[in-house]
Amino acid sequence: MSHASPKKQHSTVGARRIIAVGGGKGGVGKSVLSANIAVSFAERGQDVVLIDADLGMANAHTLFSIERPGKGLGAVLDKEVANLSETCVATGVPNLSLIPGTSASPGTANINHGQKQKLLRQVRNLDADLVVIDCGAGAAYNTLDFFALADTRLVVVTPQITSIQNAYGFLKGAVHRILIQAAGSPRRKQLVSAELSNARGVAKLPDAVARIALEDPELAAALHSQLQHFGGRVIGNYIYEPKEELIVQTMGRLCRDFLGIQATTLGTIPASKHMHASVNARVPLLNRHGSEPLAVMVRQIAALLANEDVQHQRNGRIALPRANRGDLSYAEAAAPMIH
Numbered sequence: 001m002s003h004a005s006p007k008k009q010h011s012t013v014g015a016r017r018i019i020a021v022g023g024g025k026g027g028v029g030k031s032v033l034s035a036n037i038a039v040s041f042a043e044r045g046q047d048v049v050l051i052d053a054d055l056g057m058a059n060a061h062t063l064f065s066i067e068r069p070g071k072g073l074g075a076v077l078d079k080e081v082a083n084l085s086e087t088c089v090a091t092g093v094p095n096l097s098l099i100p101g102t103s104a105s106p107g108t109a110n111i112n113h114g115q116k117q118k119l120l121r122q123v124r125n126l127d128a129d130l131v132v133i134d135c136g137a138g139a140a141y142n143t144l145d146f147f148a149l150a151d152t153r154l155v156v157v158t159p160q161i162t163s164i165q166n167a168y169g170f171l172k173g174a175v176h177r178i179l180i181q182a183a184g185s186p187r188r189k190q191l192v193s194a195e196l197s198n199a200r201g202v203a204k205l206p207d208a209v210a211r212i213a214l215e216d217p218e219l220a221a222a223l224h225s226q227l228q229h230f231g232g233r234v235i236g237n238y239i240y241e242p243k244e245e246l247i248v249q250t251m252g253r254l255c256r257d258f259l260g261i262q263a264t265t266l267g268t269i270p271a272s273k274h275m276h277a278s279v280n281a282r283v284p285l286l287n288r289h290g291s292e293p294l295a296v297m298v299r300q301i302a303a304l305l306a307n308e309d310v311q312h313q314r315n316g317r318i319a320l321p322r323a324n325r326g327d328l329s330y331a332e333a334a335a336p337m338i339h
């Protein structure tokens with residue numbers, strides 16, 4: 001299989017849409033669902049790039065039978081290529097290329113702040129109709145930042161209390177990070193950070209925003225816009241019986257009540273030996289068992305996603321400038337930024 005399929009970089013337009021897939025817990029189906037959602041959009045004629053951002057444990061290439069994926073994200077980090085777009089490899093699925101998360105050098109998972117900012121910028125600038133990011137497990141800052149980059153932030157959960165717990169913790173971490181970033185200036189970041197860390201235990205995040213509004217209404221309005229346009233979506237995976245769908249629904253309630261974000265359930269995917277078989281055959285489910293009920297469900301989920309208004313979401317999020325109207329005192333300018 002030829003893997004050379006460079007994408008041109010388009011600095012003014014960039015990725016028309018970014019969907020990130022996270023979930024906190026390992027093994028819940030983030031990678032197989034990222035891959036198959038990407039295939040589904042490619043089938044719809046969109047130009048799609050799948051990014052394996054699981055830097056420590058990359059394996060998206062294996063799902064497409066790509067034996068020598070090259071260094072992908074690692075090549076950018078090691079400065080072997082100037083642009084991320086040069087690391088795209090063909091997947092064998094028309095309209096779909098992959099940026100592997102592989103690296104020759106161990107320790108790639110521990111990228112520094114500058115490297116991460118460069119990667120995030122280059123992801124945003126990819127010339128594609130859709131970029132799908134497989135964020136990998138855990139809630140480390142690097143993982144959260146890839147998730148935060150997206151227009152649509154999708155979490156995969158299984159109907160187990162531990163999965164719901166981890167996905168909620170993951171989303172909470174992402175919301176905190178997004179609000180602090182949106183605050184812009186060091187002083188405002190500090191204010192948000194202090195209010196969020198005051199909100200202990202079962203405290204509700206919208207209450208913290210209401211407290212901020214007393215001190216800084218402009219900041220509170222920006223934070224509110226970030227929550228309103230968060231773009232959270234949930235997929236339930238590994239469903240054995242219909243009543244388990246109710247467990248998946250609790251995610252949406254927790255997110256609304258405690259984080260102040262919408263996290264609509266897009267659908268639930270049954271547990272199926274066909275998913276397992278497609279992984280071992282190293283052919284995406286949609287290409288191998290395309291008419292099975294779970295493949296039909298994946299396509300339905302992709303159709304729901306395709307019908308969403310991404311521009312509305314993007315434009316609705318307000319991020320404040322890093323410094324404005326005398327907001328930045330000398331002491332603040334000298335203080336390290338909160339990241």
Ligand SMILES: Nc1ncnc2c1ncn2[C@@H]1O[C@H](COP(=O)(O)OP(=O)(O)OP(=O)(O)O)[C@@H](O)[C@H]1O
Nearest residue numbers: 026027028029030031032137238270271272275276
């Ligand atoms: N609906 C399903 N039915 C049956 N098996 C499934 C289903 N979804 C996922 N699997 C199986 O679970 C395994 C783990 O899936 P996957 O690698 O996508 O999880 P992950 O969340 O990406 O894990 P990690 O956190 O380690 O990256 C797959 O190899 C697949 O065989």
Ligand SMILES: [Mg+2]
Nearest residue numbers: 030031054136
């Ligand atoms: Mg994975």
